[in-house]
């Protein structure tokens with residue numbers, strides 16, 4: 481086990497010093513090792529995972545909001561290497577809950593991230609309230625769990641928030657759009673548990689991911705590529721004389737497709753709930769971002785008499801925190817959910833990893849191995 485005396489004085493990290501899309505803006509850098517303050521943890525990173533939200537921040541947030549050089553990404557798994565005691569003010573979560581050598585997973589809060597802290601670095605200093613112990617499971621090796629858990633924080637907390645907002649009950653019929661992505665693959669598993677065997681979970685994803693999504697709990701899959709526009713296919717199957725003949729109680733849109741919402745009256749019950757991550761932007765531009773924000777506000781507020789959609793629109797915004805990470809860890813330990821990972825890339829291959837993430841076709845999460853010593 482490492483002690484602070486064994487630690488190097490510098491660390492390797494990827495950094496960016498200008499607004500723009502990764503990987504073009506990223507360069508390898510040697511930085512001073514961050515020092516843990518009282519009540520914080522010094523963590524050696526094993527794996528980080530890439531998230532669309534972190535890329536949106538890098539590409540679109542004005543430079544003035546970041547402290548450069550900044551390190552990309554929020555979510556990670558790793559090992560506690562130092563845990564100085566909680567400070568006298570007691571306003572930190574208790575760092576004594578963690579000791580050197582503990583395996584953990586966690587997420588860097590956006591406020592700290594904007595001050596330059598990121599997960600694509602060998603070491604991170606964080607308050608203990610942002611991490612949880614790594615779950616264990618008899619059929620998952622420690623190495624695999626570190627990979628899986630690095631992708632859980634933001635996606636998992638978002639999936640939890642979506643499912644809680646959906647107010648699911650046993651027997652309900654639920655449609656999950658974007659079911660094969662980082663958020664959607666977790667949502668499908670949580671929804672199946674909530675609605676039980678008497679409920680129906682229908683997933684929307686591409687054909688190549690259909691078997692994987694069925695393995696997570698979806699009873700049926702509708703391929704949005706073959707059946708474009710998919711809202712017509714859904715309305716046909718839900719309509720009178722259709723294959724299902726009944727509409728959904730809840731739609732969870734884990735990807736964010738505006739035209740699906742615009743046309744949901746054909747497949748979502750009038751009293752049903754539309755619960756969504758928001759709207760996926762087509763391109764990384766400020767205009768696209770502002771357009772999406774405007775549409776989201778319109779979706780929630782536009783009155784039906786003025787042409788709004790006659791269904792309830794609930795948009796969820798989630799950030800990861802220690803309590804919810806513990807909840808997710810418990811679900812993994814009980815075998816209720818597992819993290820789906822597209823693959824693991826090395827720090828030197830991060831460019832390829834970002835291109836796959838930006839393609840919006842990744843199956844689950846994209847992990848990056850930060851600790852090159854770990855097998």
Ligand SMILES: NC(=O)c1ccc[n+]([C@@H]2O[C@H](COP(=O)([O-])OP(=O)(O)OC[C@H]3O[C@@H](n4cnc5c(N)ncnc54)[C@H](OP(=O)(O)O)[C@@H]3O)[C@@H](O)[C@H]2O)c1
Pocket residue numbers: 531532533634635638657658659660661662663664684685686687689704734735736737756757758759760761796797798799837840841842843844845
């Ligand atoms: N509100 C929040 O707090 C919050 C938090 C996290 C993420 N998000 C947002 O949620 C969205 C999803 O995040 P994520 O991490 O899951 O993204 P992701 O992993 O990049 O999503 C990729 C998946 O999206 C699917 N997909 C692509 N186009 C689709 C379409 N037109 N219809 C249905 N599915 C489609 C792909 O499925 P196939 O390959 O099978 O086609 C792929 O599996 C992003 O827009 C992200 O910014 C919001």
